[in-house]
Amino acid sequence: MNRTDEPAVVESWNEWDPLRHVIVGRADGGCIPPPEPALDAKVPEDSDMRGQWGPRSQETVDRANERLDAFARLLEKRGVRVDRPTPIDFNQPIATPDWRTESMFGCMPPRDVLLTVGKEMLEATMSYRCRWFEYLCYRPLLQRYCEDDPAMRHEAAPKPRLTDADYRSDYLSERIGVEKRLKWTAEKHFVTTEEEPLFDAADVLRFGRDLVVQHGFTTNLKGIDWLRRHFPDHRVHAVNFPGDPYPIHIDATFTPIRPGLILNNPDRRLPDDQRGLFERNGWEIVDAARPAHNSPPPLCYSSVWLSMNVLVLDPKTVCVEATEVHQMEQLDRLGMEVVPVDLRDAYAFGGGLHCATADVRREGAREDYFP
Ligand code: DAV
Secondary structure, X not given: OOOOOOOOOOEEOEXXXXXXXXXXXEOOOOEEOOOOHHHXXXXXXXXXXXXXXXXXXXXXXXXXXXXXXXXXXXXXXXOOEEEOOOOOOOOOOEEOOXXXXXXXXXXXXXXXXXXXXXXXXXXXXXOOHHHXXXXXXXHHHHHHHHHHOOOOEEXXXXXXXXXXXXXXXXXXXXXXXXXXXXXXXXXXXXXXXXXXXXXXXXXXXXXXXXXXXXXXXXXXXXXXXXXXXXXXXXXXXXXXXXXXXXXXXXXXXXXXXXXXXXXXXXXXXXXXXXXXXXXXXXXXXXXXXXXXXXXXXOOOOOOHHHHHOOXXXXXXXXXXXXXXXXXXXXHHHOOOEEEEEOOHHHHHHOOOOOOOXXXXXXOOOOOEOOO
Protein backbone atom coordinates (compact mmCIF):
# COMPACT_ATOMS: atom_id res chain seq x y z
CA MET A 1 0.00 0.00 0.00
CA ASN A 2 2.84 2.39 0.75
CA ARG A 3 5.01 1.55 -2.24
CA THR A 4 6.37 4.69 -3.88
CA ASP A 5 5.57 3.37 -7.36
CA GLU A 6 1.88 3.26 -6.51
CA PRO A 7 -0.26 6.34 -7.07
CA ALA A 8 -0.30 8.70 -4.11
CA VAL A 9 -3.58 9.35 -2.33
CA VAL A 10 -4.07 12.60 -0.40
CA GLU A 11 -6.33 12.53 2.65
CA SER A 12 -5.76 13.51 6.29
CA TRP A 13 -8.32 14.89 8.72
CA ASN A 14 -6.53 15.05 12.05
CA GLU A 15 -3.18 14.86 13.85
CA TRP A 16 -3.39 11.26 15.14
CA ASP A 17 -5.01 8.73 12.79
CA PRO A 18 -2.61 6.07 11.39
CA LEU A 19 -0.01 7.87 9.28
CA ARG A 20 0.52 6.38 5.81
CA HIS A 21 2.30 9.04 3.78
CA VAL A 22 4.26 12.09 4.90
CA ILE A 23 6.68 14.74 3.67
CA VAL A 24 9.93 15.13 5.64
CA GLY A 25 11.90 18.38 5.20
CA ARG A 26 15.53 18.80 4.16
CA ALA A 27 18.25 21.05 5.58
CA ASP A 28 20.02 21.66 2.24
CA GLY A 29 21.10 25.27 1.77
CA GLY A 30 19.32 26.48 4.92
CA CYS A 31 19.99 30.16 5.66
CA ILE A 32 19.66 32.50 8.59
CA PRO A 33 17.71 35.24 6.84
CA PRO A 34 18.60 38.94 7.18
CA PRO A 35 16.52 41.12 9.49
CA GLU A 36 12.92 41.78 8.50
CA PRO A 37 10.02 42.99 10.65
CA ALA A 38 8.18 39.76 11.59
CA LEU A 39 11.30 37.68 11.97
CA ASP A 40 13.01 40.17 14.27
CA ALA A 41 10.00 40.14 16.56
CA LYS A 42 10.34 36.39 16.94
CA VAL A 43 14.08 36.11 17.63
CA PRO A 44 14.39 36.16 21.43
CA GLU A 45 16.23 39.20 22.75
CA ASP A 46 18.97 37.10 24.36
CA SER A 47 19.36 34.84 21.31
CA ASP A 48 22.72 34.02 19.73
CA MET A 49 21.03 34.73 16.37
CA ARG A 50 20.56 38.47 16.84
CA GLY A 51 22.50 40.39 14.23
CA GLN A 52 23.76 37.51 12.15
CA TRP A 53 22.56 36.18 8.83
CA GLY A 54 23.79 34.14 5.88
CA PRO A 55 24.05 30.48 4.88
CA ARG A 56 24.35 27.98 7.73
CA SER A 57 27.60 26.04 7.85
CA GLN A 58 27.87 22.93 5.68
CA GLU A 59 28.73 20.94 8.77
CA THR A 60 25.44 21.82 10.49
CA VAL A 61 23.52 21.21 7.24
CA ASP A 62 25.09 17.77 6.87
CA ARG A 63 24.40 16.81 10.46
CA ALA A 64 20.78 17.96 10.27
CA ASN A 65 20.33 16.05 7.01
CA GLU A 66 21.74 12.88 8.58
CA ARG A 67 19.09 13.15 11.30
CA LEU A 68 16.27 13.95 8.88
CA ASP A 69 17.30 11.09 6.55
CA ALA A 70 17.37 8.68 9.50
CA PHE A 71 13.93 9.91 10.62
CA ALA A 72 12.62 9.29 7.08
CA ARG A 73 14.09 5.75 7.10
CA LEU A 74 12.56 5.03 10.50
CA LEU A 75 9.14 6.09 9.22
CA GLU A 76 9.56 3.97 6.10
CA LYS A 77 10.46 0.93 8.21
CA ARG A 78 7.15 1.45 9.99
CA GLY A 79 5.29 1.37 6.70
CA VAL A 80 4.93 5.13 6.17
CA ARG A 81 5.64 6.37 2.66
CA VAL A 82 8.00 9.37 2.77
CA ASP A 83 8.55 12.12 0.20
CA ARG A 84 11.10 14.92 0.35
CA PRO A 85 10.94 18.50 -0.99
CA THR A 86 13.19 19.84 -3.74
CA PRO A 87 15.41 22.60 -2.32
CA ILE A 88 16.04 25.74 -4.36
CA ASP A 89 19.00 28.11 -3.93
CA PHE A 90 17.90 29.88 -0.76
CA ASN A 91 20.99 32.08 -0.61
CA GLN A 92 19.87 34.61 -3.22
CA PRO A 93 17.98 37.90 -3.06
CA ILE A 94 14.25 37.85 -3.72
CA ALA A 95 11.89 40.72 -4.43
CA THR A 96 8.30 41.62 -5.21
CA PRO A 97 7.11 45.05 -6.36
CA ASP A 98 6.86 45.98 -2.65
CA TRP A 99 10.08 44.75 -1.02
CA ARG A 100 13.40 43.03 -1.44
CA THR A 101 15.34 40.78 0.94
CA GLU A 102 18.79 39.30 0.59
CA SER A 103 18.04 35.62 1.19
CA MET A 104 15.40 32.98 1.78
CA PHE A 105 15.12 30.49 4.64
CA GLY A 106 15.11 26.80 3.61
CA CYS A 107 12.76 23.85 3.25
CA MET A 108 13.08 22.18 6.60
CA PRO A 109 9.75 22.73 8.27
CA PRO A 110 7.16 21.66 5.69
CA ARG A 111 4.48 21.85 8.42
CA ASP A 112 4.70 25.65 8.35
CA VAL A 113 3.86 25.86 4.65
CA LEU A 114 1.48 22.99 3.84
CA LEU A 115 -1.91 22.43 5.45
CA THR A 116 -3.59 19.14 4.54
CA VAL A 117 -7.32 19.12 5.27
CA GLY A 118 -9.04 16.05 3.92
CA LYS A 119 -8.21 15.76 0.25
CA GLU A 120 -6.88 19.28 0.02
CA MET A 121 -3.29 20.48 0.39
CA LEU A 122 -3.25 24.23 0.95
CA GLU A 123 -0.17 26.45 0.65
CA ALA A 124 -0.26 28.98 3.50
CA THR A 125 0.24 32.71 2.90
CA MET A 126 3.26 32.74 5.25
CA SER A 127 4.08 35.92 7.09
CA TYR A 128 7.85 36.30 6.71
CA ARG A 129 9.20 37.78 3.51
CA CYS A 130 12.09 35.28 3.50
CA ARG A 131 9.57 32.42 3.31
CA TRP A 132 7.41 33.89 0.54
CA PHE A 133 8.74 31.50 -2.13
CA GLU A 134 9.13 28.40 0.03
CA TYR A 135 6.12 26.72 -1.60
CA LEU A 136 8.24 26.25 -4.73
CA CYS A 137 10.12 23.43 -2.94
CA TYR A 138 6.87 21.46 -2.61
CA ARG A 139 5.42 22.08 -6.08
CA PRO A 140 7.06 18.98 -7.65
CA LEU A 141 5.36 16.81 -4.99
CA LEU A 142 2.01 18.58 -5.17
CA GLN A 143 1.99 18.30 -8.95
CA ARG A 144 2.62 14.57 -8.65
CA TYR A 145 -0.13 14.09 -6.08
CA CYS A 146 -2.50 15.96 -8.42
CA GLU A 147 -1.60 13.65 -11.29
CA ASP A 148 -1.91 10.53 -9.13
CA ASP A 149 -5.11 11.39 -7.28
CA PRO A 150 -7.92 12.87 -9.39
CA ALA A 151 -9.81 13.92 -6.26
CA MET A 152 -6.86 15.78 -4.67
CA ARG A 153 -7.22 19.56 -4.44
CA HIS A 154 -4.11 21.72 -4.65
CA GLU A 155 -4.90 25.17 -3.31
CA ALA A 156 -2.84 28.25 -2.50
CA ALA A 157 -4.01 31.04 -0.21
CA PRO A 158 -3.77 34.57 -1.67
CA LYS A 159 -0.14 35.64 -1.67
CA PRO A 160 0.20 38.55 0.77
CA ARG A 161 1.94 41.80 -0.10
CA LEU A 162 3.90 41.90 3.19
CA THR A 163 4.52 45.63 3.02
CA ASP A 164 5.57 47.47 6.20
CA ALA A 165 1.85 48.00 6.86
CA ASP A 166 1.63 44.31 7.80
CA TYR A 167 3.87 44.77 10.84
CA ARG A 168 3.51 46.85 14.01
CA SER A 169 6.41 49.23 14.29
CA ASP A 170 6.48 49.10 18.10
CA TYR A 171 7.79 45.53 17.79
CA LEU A 172 10.83 46.77 15.87
CA SER A 173 12.65 48.23 18.83
CA GLU A 174 15.72 46.30 19.91
CA ARG A 175 14.78 45.85 23.57
CA ILE A 176 11.17 45.34 24.45
CA GLY A 177 11.60 43.06 27.43
CA VAL A 178 9.66 39.92 28.27
CA GLU A 179 7.28 41.72 30.65
CA LYS A 180 6.03 44.07 27.95
CA ARG A 181 5.87 41.24 25.44
CA LEU A 182 3.67 39.21 27.77
CA LYS A 183 1.40 42.22 28.31
CA TRP A 184 1.14 42.70 24.55
CA THR A 185 0.41 39.04 23.79
CA ALA A 186 -2.24 38.99 26.55
CA GLU A 187 -3.83 42.00 24.82
CA LYS A 188 -3.49 40.23 21.46
CA HIS A 189 -1.25 43.04 20.31
CA PHE A 190 0.91 40.96 17.97
CA VAL A 191 3.61 41.94 15.48
CA THR A 192 1.35 41.33 12.49
CA THR A 193 -1.45 43.83 11.82
CA GLU A 194 -4.83 43.19 10.20
CA GLU A 195 -3.73 44.69 6.87
CA GLU A 196 -4.47 41.45 4.95
CA PRO A 197 -5.00 37.73 5.68
CA LEU A 198 -1.88 36.04 7.03
CA PHE A 199 -1.37 32.53 8.33
CA ASP A 200 1.31 29.89 8.64
CA ALA A 201 0.04 26.31 8.31
CA ALA A 202 1.71 25.35 11.62
CA ASP A 203 -0.75 27.56 13.50
CA VAL A 204 -3.55 25.16 12.55
CA LEU A 205 -4.47 21.88 14.27
CA ARG A 206 -6.91 19.50 12.64
CA PHE A 207 -9.57 17.76 14.71
CA GLY A 208 -11.84 16.23 12.04
CA ARG A 209 -14.73 18.68 11.56
CA ASP A 210 -12.95 21.31 13.64
CA LEU A 211 -9.85 23.36 13.00
CA VAL A 212 -8.14 25.04 15.96
CA VAL A 213 -6.03 28.02 14.93
CA GLN A 214 -3.59 30.06 16.99
CA HIS A 215 -3.94 33.84 16.70
CA GLY A 216 -0.43 35.21 17.22
CA PHE A 217 2.63 36.55 15.42
CA THR A 218 2.32 34.45 12.26
CA THR A 219 -1.48 34.22 11.93
CA ASN A 220 -3.83 37.19 12.19
CA LEU A 221 -7.61 37.37 12.53
CA LYS A 222 -8.04 38.03 8.82
CA GLY A 223 -6.06 34.85 8.15
CA ILE A 224 -8.38 32.92 10.47
CA ASP A 225 -11.40 34.46 8.77
CA TRP A 226 -9.97 33.47 5.39
CA LEU A 227 -9.63 29.86 6.61
CA ARG A 228 -13.24 29.96 7.88
CA ARG A 229 -14.51 31.04 4.45
CA HIS A 230 -12.23 28.60 2.67
CA PHE A 231 -13.37 25.58 4.70
CA PRO A 232 -17.14 26.17 4.97
CA ASP A 233 -17.77 22.59 6.13
CA HIS A 234 -15.43 23.03 9.11
CA ARG A 235 -15.83 24.90 12.36
CA VAL A 236 -12.79 27.14 12.81
CA HIS A 237 -11.85 28.11 16.38
CA ALA A 238 -9.38 30.89 17.17
CA VAL A 239 -7.27 30.32 20.28
CA ASN A 240 -4.43 32.27 21.87
CA PHE A 241 -1.94 31.56 24.61
CA PRO A 242 -1.16 34.65 26.70
CA GLY A 243 1.83 33.03 28.44
CA ASP A 244 3.90 32.97 25.26
CA PRO A 245 6.01 36.09 24.63
CA TYR A 246 6.84 34.85 21.10
CA PRO A 247 3.64 33.18 19.86
CA ILE A 248 4.39 31.53 16.55
CA HIS A 249 3.03 28.11 15.55
CA ILE A 250 0.77 26.11 17.81
CA ASP A 251 2.76 22.88 17.76
CA ALA A 252 5.03 23.49 20.74
CA THR A 253 2.09 24.76 22.79
CA PHE A 254 -0.98 22.60 22.23
CA THR A 255 -0.49 19.02 21.03
CA PRO A 256 -3.34 16.57 20.47
CA ILE A 257 -2.18 12.99 21.06
CA ARG A 258 -5.34 10.97 20.42
CA PRO A 259 -9.09 11.56 20.60
CA GLY A 260 -9.74 12.94 24.08
CA LEU A 261 -6.17 13.88 25.02
CA ILE A 262 -4.18 17.08 24.45
CA LEU A 263 -0.83 18.14 25.91
CA ASN A 264 -0.68 21.84 26.78
CA ASN A 265 2.50 23.77 27.50
CA PRO A 266 2.24 24.66 31.22
CA ASP A 267 3.84 28.06 30.56
CA ARG A 268 1.29 28.77 27.84
CA ARG A 269 -2.00 27.48 29.20
CA LEU A 270 -5.15 27.75 27.15
CA PRO A 271 -7.26 30.41 28.96
CA ASP A 272 -10.29 29.10 30.85
CA ASP A 273 -12.77 30.88 28.61
CA GLN A 274 -11.40 28.99 25.57
CA ARG A 275 -11.63 25.51 27.11
CA GLY A 276 -15.36 24.99 26.75
CA LEU A 277 -15.23 23.16 23.43
CA PHE A 278 -12.87 20.54 24.84
CA GLU A 279 -14.37 20.26 28.31
CA ARG A 280 -17.96 19.90 27.08
CA ASN A 281 -16.84 16.97 24.98
CA GLY A 282 -14.83 15.21 27.65
CA TRP A 283 -11.37 15.99 26.27
CA GLU A 284 -8.57 16.09 28.80
CA ILE A 285 -6.00 18.90 28.57
CA VAL A 286 -2.85 17.79 30.41
CA ASP A 287 0.19 19.91 31.30
CA ALA A 288 3.11 18.70 29.17
CA ALA A 289 6.25 17.48 30.96
CA ARG A 290 9.04 20.04 31.31
CA PRO A 291 11.68 19.98 28.55
CA ALA A 292 14.92 18.11 29.28
CA HIS A 293 17.01 21.07 28.10
CA ASN A 294 17.52 24.53 29.62
CA SER A 295 18.28 26.19 26.30
CA PRO A 296 17.71 25.50 22.62
CA PRO A 297 20.64 24.30 20.45
CA PRO A 298 22.84 27.01 18.84
CA LEU A 299 21.29 29.31 16.20
CA CYS A 300 17.78 27.96 16.79
CA TYR A 301 14.62 30.07 16.46
CA SER A 302 12.49 27.81 18.58
CA SER A 303 12.21 27.46 22.33
CA VAL A 304 13.07 24.42 24.48
CA TRP A 305 9.40 23.46 24.13
CA LEU A 306 10.13 21.62 20.92
CA SER A 307 10.07 18.81 23.49
CA MET A 308 6.32 18.60 22.89
CA ASN A 309 6.57 18.96 19.09
CA VAL A 310 5.88 15.24 18.68
CA LEU A 311 4.68 13.29 15.65
CA VAL A 312 1.79 10.93 16.35
CA LEU A 313 1.97 7.80 14.15
CA ASP A 314 -1.36 6.40 15.33
CA PRO A 315 -3.48 6.79 18.47
CA LYS A 316 -1.20 4.41 20.35
CA THR A 317 2.22 5.39 18.95
CA VAL A 318 4.14 8.65 19.08
CA CYS A 319 7.60 9.77 17.94
CA VAL A 320 9.40 11.93 20.53
CA GLU A 321 12.87 13.51 20.30
CA ALA A 322 15.29 11.04 21.85
CA THR A 323 16.83 13.39 24.45
CA GLU A 324 13.42 14.52 25.75
CA VAL A 325 13.33 11.98 28.56
CA HIS A 326 10.59 13.70 30.56
CA GLN A 327 8.25 13.98 27.57
CA MET A 328 8.92 10.34 26.65
CA GLU A 329 8.23 9.22 30.20
CA GLN A 330 4.97 11.19 30.38
CA LEU A 331 3.65 9.83 27.08
CA ASP A 332 4.60 6.31 28.13
CA ARG A 333 2.63 6.84 31.34
CA LEU A 334 -0.31 8.09 29.29
CA GLY A 335 -0.38 4.72 27.55
CA MET A 336 1.46 5.53 24.33
CA GLU A 337 4.18 3.45 22.69
CA VAL A 338 7.03 5.96 22.43
CA VAL A 339 9.42 5.87 19.48
CA PRO A 340 12.57 7.92 20.23
CA VAL A 341 13.91 9.93 17.27
CA ASP A 342 17.30 11.67 17.30
CA LEU A 343 16.46 15.04 15.72
CA ARG A 344 17.86 17.75 17.96
CA ASP A 345 20.63 18.58 15.47
CA ALA A 346 17.94 19.59 12.98
CA TYR A 347 16.05 21.93 15.35
CA ALA A 348 17.94 25.03 14.22
CA PHE A 349 16.59 24.56 10.70
CA GLY A 350 13.06 25.28 11.83
CA GLY A 351 11.75 22.92 14.46
CA GLY A 352 11.09 19.45 15.81
CA LEU A 353 9.37 16.27 14.67
CA HIS A 354 5.95 17.76 13.96
CA CYS A 355 7.42 20.81 12.21
CA ALA A 356 9.75 18.64 10.12
CA THR A 357 6.85 16.76 8.55
CA ALA A 358 3.61 17.43 6.67
CA ASP A 359 0.78 14.94 6.31
CA VAL A 360 -0.14 13.52 2.92
CA ARG A 361 -2.29 10.66 4.09
CA ARG A 362 -3.64 9.30 7.33
CA GLU A 363 -6.24 6.57 7.49
CA GLY A 364 -9.67 7.48 8.74
CA ALA A 365 -12.47 9.80 7.81
CA ARG A 366 -13.68 13.19 8.98
CA GLU A 367 -15.21 12.69 12.39
CA ASP A 368 -17.08 15.11 14.59
CA TYR A 369 -15.20 15.07 17.90
CA PHE A 370 -17.08 18.05 19.36
CA PRO A 371 -20.76 17.37 18.57
O1 DAV B 1 8.13 27.28 21.26
O2 DAV B 1 9.50 28.26 19.91
C1 DAV B 1 8.16 26.58 17.95
C2 DAV B 1 7.20 26.09 16.94
C3 DAV B 1 7.89 25.71 15.70
N1 DAV B 1 6.96 25.27 14.69
C4 DAV B 1 8.44 27.68 20.13
C5 DAV B 1 7.51 27.41 18.98
